[in-house]
Amino acid sequence: MMDLRSVVPALLLATLLAWAVATDVRSRRIPNQLVLAGLLAGLALQATVTPGAGLFSEPFGALGFLKGLAGMALGLVLLLPMYALGAMGAGDVKLMAAIGAFLGPLDTLGAGLSSVLAGGVLALLVALFQGSLRKVAGNVKVMVLGSVLRGLSGGSARVDAPVTATGQLPYAVAIATGTVAYLLLTRYFGWSML
Template sequence: MSIDPRILPPAAVLAALLVAAVWHDVRTRRIPNRLVLGGAVAGLAFQALLAPGAGLFTNPFGALGLLNGLAGLGLGLGLLLPMYMLGAMGAGDVKLMAMSGAFLGPHDILGAALLTMIAGGVLALLVALGSGRMGQVLANLRQLLLHALVRAGTGGSARLDAPPAPTGKLAYAIAIAAGTALQVALARFPAWSNLL
């Protein structure tokens, strides 16, 4: 398994951006706009300026083109936007996924979003277990589902409300970085997907 050296510049830039986002999110619970905007521009520049190919992190190496970079950015934004609208995550998280989409393109951002959701669930469970709040998390879940079922059964909307007793905020950039990194690894080394 040799690494094509042309993958190193976009991989290094994406990795640096994700590490910086995680650092800011853990420290301040915010992801700076200039970081995600600069990252999106960098991802789009790689897609527009490098020789064409199957993707920045796939074989054969090469850019997908500006339109596919924009499609990845838009899809990354759209995939997490409903979570923001429900109040389940911050705007910086949504913009960070969009930035990743500029690097990954429309196909791979779908996998990255799915892997991010899985990583986010694991992260939430670890935080709940580590902080001793697992009981409150389960009580909140029970109450949310019960209220949604009662509303649906009486002809109302089955929407989920905010939990009655919040259990804290997650630095969701960790999950986005993990999901993006896993997708890059799976795109670069498709045989690894057999391990999952």
């Protein structure tokens, strides 16, 4: 049975995700004001709600301000390497940090990994739908091979962007899908993902 007090955090998180997806699909940007509002809402809930097992857990309750900060930091760190490689924008990384403020560190790890998985599936589906799957596979091969060869020769093992890009995805879709799927599977279907 769902605790009715969890409706407020669920509505706030759902609003944050829906708004981020809408703006990312429309403009390929996630506004800083939206991310800041999400961060503040998540941290405020963690600081003011009666303590418990989490805003989306049983027994309902906050993990505390420090765990909200830890979730925020982990959300930032999880996707930072993908930003550094140019695979996603800074708004996506900041969105995961805002989600982390709602979830705390353990659930942020699960939601982050689910989001990366959702991003991979989304990228494959888009490539398949657009008929560019062969081009994507070729780009991945060239990028990985180039990175390995540079690393073996003593150079930087960085992954360079492909010469011929296959397009950009609004990654907020993957983050929202991964987060919602993680929460549904772990909270409502009882799966243990971590």
